[in-house]
Amino acid sequence: MATGTGHEGRPAEEFFTVGGSSFSDFLAVHRPELLPTRPPFPDGVRAAPDRFPHGTTVLALSYRDGVLIAGDRRATMGNLIAQRDLEKVHPADDHTAVAFAGTVGLALDMVKLYQVELTHFEKVEGIPMTLGAKARRLATMIRQNLGQAMQGLAVVPLLAGYDVTAPQGARGRIFSFDVAGGLYEKAPFHAEGSGSPYARGALKKLFRADMTRREAALAALQALYDAADDDSATGGPDINRRIFPIVSVITEDGFERLPEPETEDLSREMVEHRRSRPDGPHASP
Numbered sequence: 001m002a003t004g005t006g007h008e009g010r011p012a013e014e015f016f017t018v019g020g021s022s023f024s025d026f027l028a029v030h031r032p033e034l035l036p037t038r039p040p041f042p043d044g045v046r047a048a049p050d051r052f053p054h055g056t057t058v059l060a061l062s063y064r065d066g067v068l069i070a071g072d073r074r075a076t077m078g079n080l081i082a083q084r085d086l087e088k089v090h091p092a093d094d095h096t097a098v099a100f101a102g103t104v105g106l107a108l109d110m111v112k113l114y115q116v117e118l119t120h121f122e123k124v125e126g127i128p129m130t131l132g133a134k135a136r137r138l139a140t141m142i143r144q145n146l147g148q149a150m151q152g153l154a155v156v157p158l159l160a161g162y163d164v165t166a167p168q169g170a171r172g173r174i175f176s177f178d179v180a181g182g183l184y185e186k187a188p189f190h191a192e193g194s195g196s197p198y199a200r201g202a203l204k205k206l207f208r209a210d211m212t213r214r215e216a217a218l219a220a221l222q223a224l225y226d227a228a229d230d231d232s233a234t235g236g237p238d239i240n241r242r243i244f245p246i247v248s249v250i251t252e253d254g255f256e257r258l259p260e261p262e263t264e265d266l267s268r269e270m271v272e273h274r275r276s277r278p279d280g281p282h283a284s285p
Helices: 023-030 104-125 131-144 146-150 196-207 214-232 260-276
Strands: 056-063 068-069 075-077 080-083 087-093 096-103 155-162 173-176 183-186 188-192 246-251 253-255
Touching: 023 075, 023 188, 056 096, 056 173, 056 183, 056 196, 056 214, 068 155, 068 173, 068 214, 080 253, 080 260, 087 104, 087 246, 087 253, 096 104, 096 188, 104 155, 131 173, 131 214, 131 253, 146 155, 155 188, 155 246, 173 188, 173 214, 188 196, 196 214, 214 246, 246 260, 253 260
Parallel strands: none
Antiparallel strands: 056 068, 056 188, 068 246, 075 080, 087 096, 096 155, 155 173, 173 183, 246 253
């Protein structure tokens, strides 16, 4: 995200200005038009609710080895399906991932800026941010988007990370946000988006603290399936098109997106079990 060059290909003078470790603050001073949080409309104007793609549903849950974060693939514009294969889960750095619900275009720009923000901080300070600081930095970016949210273009991220400083067994952490930048830590699972009430309901009956990666992935897929079953804006596994939810995990070894064949096999297994039990598995005794 360059801000220009000087004479003979040299970086522009602003690159030599002493500043802080926030890349967002740097842009706000020197190139504010590049920020995704700038208001797109005049004051008092709201976006039509069916003109911009919106994404749902995303969720996260802790499990034995860390934390899992997942999302369905559908984006909608009003009653229309705008996209069937949207990617709503993205790595922020080696041990942190962000997923989003809300206005797709703004969310993708915010995710990219957040990735640069974390990298910029580490290069300037020489150390990575703590997980708590990463959550607060994202909350600040969301707060800067409040003007757009009030105009109907809200972005609601979900942050998950592996905290190497936390006690063993509590290193997978989940943070949610409201449109005003309010920050809330959630444990042991959470979901955002229009299908989130159904996803959280499914996770309430399926969650166990000692789940393996496979069990956690199946629980996430079951929760997204339940969300799609009751929320038209959430897409379930599309067997015919081979479009499946994105499932990623973050452990001591870092971020890993489950390979497509693994997600497909788990999705097909889940759908097959639903033939005999359409409402999904019962809670463990």
